[in-house]
Amino acid sequence: xxxRLTQWISTILFNIQGANFFTxxxxxxxxxxxxxxxxxxxxxxxxxxxxxxxxLQAVAANAKFKISLYVLGIMMLYGSxxxxxxxxxxxxxxxxxxxxYKIKTRKFxxxxxxxxxxxxxxxxxxxxxxxxxxxxxxxxxxxxxxYICPSGTLFxxxxxLLTNPSLRNALGMIFxxxxxxxxxxxxxxxxxxxxxxxMLCPLGAFYAPFNKxxxxxxxxxxxxxxxxxxxxxxxxxxxNPVTHPNHLDCVRCQDCIHxxxxxxxxxxxxxxxxxxxxxxxxx
Amino acid sequence: xxxxMRWILxxxxxxxxxxxALRGEINIVLEKAIMICFECIGxx
Numbered sequence: 001x002x003x004r005l006t007q008w009i010s011t012i013l014f015n016i017q018g019a020n021f022f023t024x025x026x027x028x029x030x031x032x033x034x035x036x037x038x039x040x041x042x043x044x045x046x047x048x049x050x051x052x053x054x055x056l057q058a059v060a061a062n063a064k065f066k067i068s069l070y071v072l073g074i075m076m077l078y079g080s081x082x083x084x085x086x087x088x089x090x091x092x093x094x095x096x097x098x099x100x101y102k103i104k105t106r107k108f109x110x111x112x113x114x115x116x117x118x119x120x121x122x123x124x125x126x127x128x129x130x131x132x133x134x135x136x137x138x139x140x141x142x143x144x145x146x147y148i149c150p151s152g153t154l155f156x157x158x159x160x161l162l163t164n165p166s167l168r169n170a171l172g173m174i175f176x177x178x179x180x181x182x183x184x185x186x187x188x189x190x191x192x193x194x195x196x197x198x199m200l201c202p203l204g205a206f207y208a209p210f211n212k213x214x215x216x217x218x219x220x221x222x223x224x225x226x227x228x229x230x231x232x233x234x235x236x237x238x239x240n241p242v243t244h245p246n247h248l249d250c251v252r253c254q255d256c257i258h259x260x261x262x263x264x265x266x267x268x269x270x271x272x273x274x275x276x277x278x279x280x281x282x283x
Numbered sequence: 284x285x286x287x288m289r290w291i292l293x294x295x296x297x298x299x300x301x302x303x304a305l306r307g308e309i310n311i312v313l314e315k316a317i318m319i320c321f322e323c324i325g326x327x
Contacts, residue, residue: 026317026318026319027317028317029317030313032312032313032316032317033309033310033312033313033316035312041320041323042315042316042320042323043319043320043323043324047316050312050313050315050316054315054316054320054323055312055315055316058311058312058315058316059308059311059312062311064307064311065306065308065311068303068308068312069299069300069302069303069306069308070299070300070302070303070304070308070309070312071303071308071312072299072303073295073296073297073298073299073300073301073302073303074296074300076292076295076296076299077293077296077297077300079292080289080292080293080296081293141322142322142323145320145322145323146322146327149323152320152323152324152325153324153325156320156323156324157323157324157325160319160324161324167319167324167326170326171325171326172326172327174325174326174327175324175325175326177325178325179325213285213288213289213292214289215289
């Protein structure tokens, strides 16, 4: 419940200029020079921040730079502080998938090899595509935004196309491909938990290694763990939290923490002082 | 070791943000973000 509330608050905060949804314009707020932590298209009419993946490609596609230190720095900072907690709590497209997964039906686990797809998407479509495929003026194009991003299709395309007839007239094959990808992801999200995050999301792929070193981490107290296996059963990502509490695929949903009967899994608290016992405290 | 690594990453991130901002990347991000991104909405 607390997680869902945080997801709604972040989604609303990242897209606070809601009136733009009715005018067909997008925000021109100067805050858009800062990237938000989650996947939130900057062409979404209400967006007041930039999508980190979009911004990374925009700078790489520019003739002057091949890699964006500014955007990578922001992403590294988010990753070092929170790791994939961002995916679980502060990603608008993650919220959409979570809501769809609540539909009661038979559920399936994603096969492991498909989980590596997101690393390919990050390297090829986000980092290499804007640099390799350039026009005569040395300007590239954002591969992920152009051909894949379902978040852009859902939060930017549809609201803008509904309110701009001139944009509707310019639609072509690429739009059809993107809508097909979006539909595939929305439908499969009902059956497979966070299928986009597990399989295709380049932002999740970037944050994944930070789970191992971020300030926000889990630890398992093996002295009190009763090895009941409830946490492994509860994990929708198919991880065993006892053996891999900081697994690359963990989005910190905390289902394992809530289901543990002995509270053996806990987030590490870095900034709390250890309790100092004095003589006479224990009788 | 891990604790040091975290702080090194934070310092590195802040350095990269500063350096990137100084070489003018912020303007490119802002220019792209305040105009409708045709790639994002599927117009190629």
